[in-house]
Amino acid sequence: MTITLLRPCLEWLPAYEQALIQGWSPNADSNNGPQQLMALRADPERFLHELRNSTTVRQPDGRVVPRLPAHDFWISDGEFCGRISFRFEWGVKELTPTSYGHVGYSIVPWKQRRGYATEALRQVLFVAHEEGFARVQITCDDDNEGSRKVILANGGIPDGTFPHLTRPGHRKLSFWVPTHAR
Numbered sequence: 227m228t229i230t231l232l233r234p235c236l237e238w239l240p241a242y243e244q245a246l247i248q249g250w251s252p253n254a255d256s257n258n259g260p261q262q263l264m265a266l267r268a269d270p271e272r273f274l275h276e277l278r279n280s281t282t283v284r285q286p287d288g289r290v291v292p293r294l295p296a297h298d299f300w301i302s303d304g305e306f307c308g309r310i311s312f313r314f315e316w317g318v319k320e321l322t323p324t325s326y327g328h329v330g331y332s333i334v335p336w337k338q339r340r341g342y343a344t345e346a347l348r349q350v351l352f353v354a355h356e357e358g359f360a361r362v363q364i365t366c367d368d369d370n371e372g373s374r375k376v377i378l379a380n381g382g383i384p385d386g387t388f389p390h391l392t393r394p395g396h397r398k399l400s401f402w403v404p405t406h407a408r
């Protein structure tokens with residue numbers, strides 16, 4: 227199956243909406259699905275514009291902070307499969323390690339365990355390379371076996387842990403993942 231990364235667009239918005247209706251959360255750390263569904267239904271074009279251009283982002287702990295530049299992609303196998311995002315700071319090749327890292331992804335439940343996240347991350351690493359990054363930091367929850375495997379399959383090198391900000395008793399595992407030219 228061929229996996230393609232698409233820029234968010236009006237054409238795919240109905241499929242994105244369907245995924246939200248079925249309970250998918252675009253954000254792995256907090257369920258922002260219901261909030262996105264409301265905004266999308268209120269004004270689809272504005273929703274898309276915000277998705278692409280918003281200057282702020284809400285953290286899982288509720289804080290609204292300036293949004294880093296980001297490449298956001300929707301993942302397709304011919305149907306909508308999820309999203310993956312590479313966030314970074316212009317001119318800063320090594321972000322200070324944080325508990326969230328450079329790359330976030332979420333696959334809709336009905337497309338999981340087909341290798342899609344592994345392949346989407348492989349493709350996003352090309353984008354990171356094109357932005358001048360030799361490696362990116364990616365984190366996952368200590369009990370997220372699927373995500374840990376996705377990171378390791380892409381060459382992730384473990385680099386310690388952080389306290390989890392929203393799940394008491396859990397930690398975030400941090401990895402550095404080398405990027406490659408396309």
Ligand SMILES: CC(C)(COP(=O)(O)OP(=O)(O)OC[C@H]1O[C@@H](n2cnc3c(N)ncnc32)[C@H](O)[C@@H]1OP(=O)(O)O)[C@@H](O)C(=O)NCCC(=O)NCCS
Binds near residue numbers: 333344
């Ligand atoms: C974690 C997640 C991204 C994995 O996506 P995916 O497309 O199913 O992953 P892949 O199919 O590429 O699987 C990679 C490996 O992880 C394994 N895996 C996937 N989901 C798993 C799970 N829930 N439990 C254990 N292993 C799992 C696969 O079997 C595969 O193992 P293999 O390489 O030994 O065959 C997906 O479950 C998801 O979106 N979860 C909710 C959001 C999330 O956790 N995002 C990541 C935040 S860091």
